[in-house]
Amino acid sequence: MGAQTDHAVVLRLSDYSETSQIATLFAQRGGKLRLIAKGLRRSTRKRFAVGLDLLEYGVVRYVRARGDAGLGTLAEWTQLDAFLGLRRALLRQYGAFYAVELTDRLTEEYDPHPELFDALVELLRGLATDEPPALPDGRPGTPAALIVRFQAALLRAIGFAPVLRQCVDCGKPRVRDTAAYFSSTAGGLLCRECQQRHREKRRLSPRLLDLPAQAQAPEDWFPLLDYHIRHIAGTAARTAKRLSTLIAQTRQR
Ligand SMILES: [Zn+2]
DSSP states (O other): OOOOEEEEEEEEEOOOSSEEEEEEEEEEEEEEEEEEEEEESSSSSSSOOOOTTTTOOOEEEOOSSSSSSOOEEEEEEEEEEEEEEGOHHHHHHHHHHHHHHHHHHHHBTTOOOOHHHHHHHHHHHHSSSSSSSOOOOOOOOOHHHHHHHHHHHHHHHHOOOOOOOOOEEEEEEEEBTTTTEEEETEEEOOTGGGGGOOOOOOOOHHHHHOGGGGOOOHHHHHHHHHHHHHHHSSOTTTTTTHHHHHHHOOOOO
16 A cells, blocks of 8 residues: 555654654544654654654654554654644643543544544644634633633544533423533433433533533533543543643633
């Protein structure tokens, strides 16, 4: 099979042998790729022999693995954007690590998700700039809001977008100012009656669901969507706890 060219983001880098490394990339058309990069490793672990860095965006030339899994071969990497601005604040950096870790864990190799790729690049670009653009719904584009937007895009892409307007069990629309529960296993909102039949659930503040979209606070949404993602992934993202604290600190009072 010949070499293919694609746009990609570097999700993970790891050592393979004395002389080669494995790069996990998320490619626009190809989906997640695990590629072996041959050549002498540099002494520093952070930088890759072929010159790629974690979190950067570029053009990859690679040869696919023979089967549906296994290692392909990295032939060439051309960096387009290293998103250097991510290093200017911990919140931005952790947000980026959170996004690439979850993209890696929740997608399959060679399973393309172009919409998730776009969301990931948009997030990294937004986190790297000092003045992130406003969100499409009019909310200001703060780092925390961008991260929550990515969580929602990730859930949509993998088919786990939570149902939040009505009870997932009985279908009754949500009633304002009443207690509501969220169950990840059930896939969304549960009304007061239905929640009794579910063991896995957490209580939601009416504030979270009843506020108009433009007033919704990312520091309230992040923990809920992260709770759902954690259930789907099986364990929490390594940066989730720290990121949650950093996002909570952005609450405006
Ligand atoms: Zn119900």
